[in-house]
Amino acid sequence: MKVKKVKAIEPPYRFEEYMHEIAPLAKEDGGGFLITFPDLPGCMSDGETIEEAIANGRDAFAAWISAAADMGRPIPKPAAKPVELIEASGKFVARLPKTLHARLVARAKQEGVSLNTLVLTFIAEGLGHKETCAH
Numbered sequence: 001m002k003v004k005k006v007k008a009i010e011p012p013y014r015f016e017e018y019m020h021e022i023a024p025l026a027k028e029d030g031g032g033f034l035i036t037f038p039d040l041p042g043c044m045s046d047g048e049t050i051e052e053a054i055a056n057g058r059d060a061f062a063a064w065i066s067a068a069a070d071m072g073r074p075i076p077k078p079a080a081k082p083v084e085l086i087e088a089s090g091k092f093v094a095r096l097p098k099t100l101h102a103r104l105v106a107r108a109k110q111e112g113v114s115l116n117t118l119v120l121t122f123i124a125e126g127l128g129h130k131e132t133c134a135h
Contacts, residue, residue, distance in 0.1 A: 011065045015058055017078040022053055023090065029117045039076050040064050042125055 022035050025046060033050050035057035037043045045060035047053035068075050096104070108118040 006063075006066050006070045008062060008066045009069050011062065012075055013078050015061050018061070019079055020054075020057060022050055026116065029114050029120075035060075036124070037061065037064075039079055044124060 018037050018039050020035055020037050022033050025032050025034050030046070032046050032048045033053040034044060034046045035053045037057075040061070043060055043064040045053065045056035047056045065075055104118060105115055108115045111118060113121075
């Protein structure tokens with residue numbers, strides 16, 4: 001695997017200007033807290049405590065901004081107003097074909113993560129890709 005070094009850049013907007021969401025992670029997903037940035041598709045991190053999640057989120061933010069600049073992608077401006085969040089439990093049930101379920105379980109095992117973590121990652125990446133392509 002070839003690793004590309006990405007030069008860190010000074011973000012055009014400060015970390016504090018971007019809305020971020022912090023949510024607890026289930027014990028089966030490793031516990032702790034997950035931090036995501038709605039304005040920066042796919043930018044996320046976690047930590048054992050909320051404070052650690054925020055500190056790790058700062059690193060993820062800097063890496064996301066630098067990677068976007070390196071790829072020539074636009075860096076979204078922070079939302080002028082906070083996004084109105086819809087009340088949601090954070091849980092939903094989906095029926096899958098048995099073959100797809102088996103493939104996801106095998107992939108999660110291969111990656112060394114829970115099925116929930118794998119599916120959450122795929123969803124976040126998919127939403128990020130769709131939002132990036134729409135702009």
